[in-house]
Amino acid sequence: MEFFACAHCASALTRPLGRVRLPPYAHHPVGNGVRLPALMDAGSYAIDPEPSGPPWRRWEELADGEAEARGYHDPVYSLSDGAPGRILLAPGDDTGTTLIVDGADGYCCGITGGYGPNLACAHCGHPVGVREDDCSVWQTVWLEPDAVHVVPAGPDLPVADWDELIHVPCAVPPVDAGGRWNHRCEQEMSVTLVDLAVAADGAPVLFDDLGVAGLFGRAMLHFPTGDDRPTKRCALYGPGRPPADHHPELALVPRHPQTGRPWPTPPGVTGVPLDLAVWRHLAFPRMRAAVRVHSVLRAELDRDDPPLPTWRSGVYFDGWLIHDLLARVPADRRPAVRAVHPGWMPFGWC
Template structure:
């Protein structure tokens, strides 16, 4: 079902029809020093359950007790004390807004929202949203909680967004971009999944299958979980494997199941057999579960369905894969398991030495 968002002051419509999807792991991700594409796909929106935007308070002022009440269980630089529930849309889905010139500051090449809402309703002048388009940041428009209201729209197809879509209908993000760089969608999703994977490991070593899964998580797991168990688990290494819709259910049940987050609801797919679910963004899970392999030899005659051209050559990464550290720390700080001493030590190591690990 699609919705539109309108100004809470005058009622003027501020977006086109948009459908709710899960908040991407990269929502607060910084990447490189270049212009990034839009965070959200056209015609979609997501809501951030956490507070966002100014005012900000440093960790030394907040303290661990108040932070835990707000769902943060390890030290962070600062916490937002803005309102929760900001809605994010693609910039192209906005309507009827104008920039507020005195709030259009940024770090480098665009707007970074440091001064709060920088878009106003064109009709009444009420500040309603924050446009983000600076380098290193995913382009987005964040609708301010309390400044807008959601108006449900009728879905003419009668579709049910809560249904379990077949896995092969989900979008798949290739792991490597044409430039030869690892996809920032992959590095961000891997950072979030790695935090959940460590928490689920209980400190035991974790083995992963060869291929893309090993490329994505193997080096980080070896660096952070040595062969001697760190936590309460005294068992042998736990086995992680992909599980989810469209994959065969035969074979031994893994200890840890890398499963997709539903692209609309964000809920992790529940694996059978008692395996513990480790959520992965659906588009990246899709790329791991159903990789598109390049054709090894030229094809003659017509190109069959599903066959990729061998010209140009498929992209290969220039460097080894690294899960995004910022997303990893952001996610791990919000998991209650980080209060366990062994996992807190890992969190502190990565935070204090960000370039020395994995």
């Protein structure tokens, strides 16, 4: 655990936090006029190792080889020239900051960081970061790496084992009462869709699970397949799941929420990581979270609360996020998805 302090006066800016994986969609807005929740869970932070935030440069302004050096192999609209190493955390965990009113500008219904820092150290007033909560952007706090320093605050939280994670209830249910996936789950599924298409490498994919087929089957049709490529089967693998009756080529496996590492697959099976909340909803659609009675975990206790909601609508796959992720896949790893036109946004409700 660690907290972040002001580099100017050494005052604490945050509560103690634990580091987790950076969401790949942290910089991607969702829809138009959508009110999004906090991106990060309380008590956690992530570090973006790449440049982010203003200023920005258009693709045409980049020097030869500069985009490839930064991991982009297909054109995108623009790249950031901001500082690398910005720290992402949830609003409310920045307990030692105050809003810079003159810098609190936005586009519609809130504030963004498009005009520079809008958060300052509450003790000395030195600018330290950005608060964002405008419509269509995630509610976040970004601390600037040169304005803060990290201070140890005790041992790291223990890493939960996989069996325990099956029974830990989600802070936000993956599916709401109306049967709609929440926005974070939809963004995670967009990330998994790209990983699945790259792993398939132009082969048609046959999903063993009907729920998985309902989520990803139609979206996979947007990626070209070779007529001579043998079909690859995809199963659900993970803790608490029985082994497949056959040996699939692909497997959707849960991603650990703390470490970001996927569930290990057997030799010969290519694992495709999927957000734990989505994976658990698919793998155990009727399972409810266990309850603790006198410190003993009792998963078999009778429950009288309503059953978990079941998703009834399609998934909104974010075409801009998918385009950005595909642009970062080296050409030698994606001969099959290279035919997806970079200016074509075929994704949406699937």
